[in-house]
Amino acid sequence: MNVSEYCILRDAYQHFVPNLTIGAPVIESLRKHTKAYLDCHLMVTNPLDYVEPLAKAGASGFTFHVETTKDNWKELVQSIKSQGMRAGVALKPGTPIGEVYPLVEDENPVEMVLVMTVEPGFGGQKFMPEMMDKVRILRKKYPSLDIEVDGGLGPSTIDVAASAGANCIVAGSSVFGAPEPDQIISLLRNSVEQAQQTY
Numbered sequence: 001m002n003v004s005e006y007c008i009l010r011d012a013y014q015h016f017v018p019n020l021t022i023g024a025p026v027i028e029s030l031r032k033h034t035k036a037y038l039d040c041h042l043m044v045t046n047p048l049d050y051v052e053p054l055a056k057a058g059a060s061g062f063t064f065h066v067e068t069t070k071d072n073w074k075e076l077v078q079s080i081k082s083q084g085m086r087a088g089v090a091l092k093p094g095t096p097i098g099e100v101y102p103l104v105e106d107e108n109p110v111e112m113v114l115v116m117t118v119e120p121g122f123g124g125q126k127f128m129p130e131m132m133d134k135v136r137i138l139r140k141k142y143p144s145l146d147i148e149v150d151g152g153l154g155p156s157t158i159d160v161a162a163s164a165g166a167n168c169i170v171a172g173s174s175v176f177g178a179p180e181p182d183q184i185i186s187l188l189r190n191s192v193e194q195a196q197q198t199y
C-alpha cells in the first residue's frame with residue numbers, strides 16, 4: 001500500500017473493549033466528504049455483524065481481532081471482501097504471532113495484519129517496543145504484507161516501528177495533540193518511506 005494514499009479511521013464498539021467511539025453513521029457522514037481510504041478497526045466480539053453496515057457506510061478496510069474469531073474467520077474474510085473492503089486481522093499484545101499465520105497463508109487471505117502496540121481500548125498509552133519482534137517476524141515471512149501498528153506511535157517511536165517493518169501507522173495523540181499535525185504526519189510518513197527502502 002502506498003502510504004501517501006493512506007488514511008486512518010478508528011472504529012470501536014462497546015464489546016471487546018469498554019469504550020465506544022465511531023460507528024457506521026460517522027463513516028457514512030465522512031464518506032460524503034472524502035475519497036480517502038477509511039481503515040476501520042473493529043474492537044468487537046461479533047465482527048461479522050458489522051460487515052454489511054460498514055460496507056454500506058463506505059468503509060475501505062475492515063480489521064477484526066483474531067481473538068474473536070476462533071472458528072469463523074474464513075466466512076468473515078469472505079464476507080468482508082465480497083462487500084468490497086480489504087480484510088485485516090488484529091492481535092492483542094498477549095496473543096502469539098503464530099495465530100495470524102493461517103489467515104495470511106489462506107487461499108483467500110487477509111491483506112493486512114495489525115500488531116497492537118498497546119492493550120486495545122484507549123489512546124494515550126505507552127508504546128510497547130517488545131511488540132516489534134512480531135513485526136520483524138511478519139516482515140521477514142511476508143515481504144509484501146501490509147503491517148499496521150497501533151498505540152503510542154509518534155516521533156519518538158516511529159523509527160523503531162518502521163525499521164522493524166511496519167508500513168501502516170495509527171497515530172492518535174501524537175497527531176491530534178500537536179500544534180502542527182501535518183508536520184507529525186509527514187515525519188511518520190518519511191520514516192516509513194525511508195525504512196521501506198531497506199527491506
Ligand SMILES: O=C(CO)[C@@H](O)[C@H](O)COP(=O)(O)O
Pocket residue numbers: 010118119120121122123124125150151152153170171172173174
Ligand atoms: O485505539 C487505540 C487503542 O485501542 C489507540 O491506540 C489509538 O488508536 C491510538 O492512540 P494513541 O496511542 O496514538 O494515542
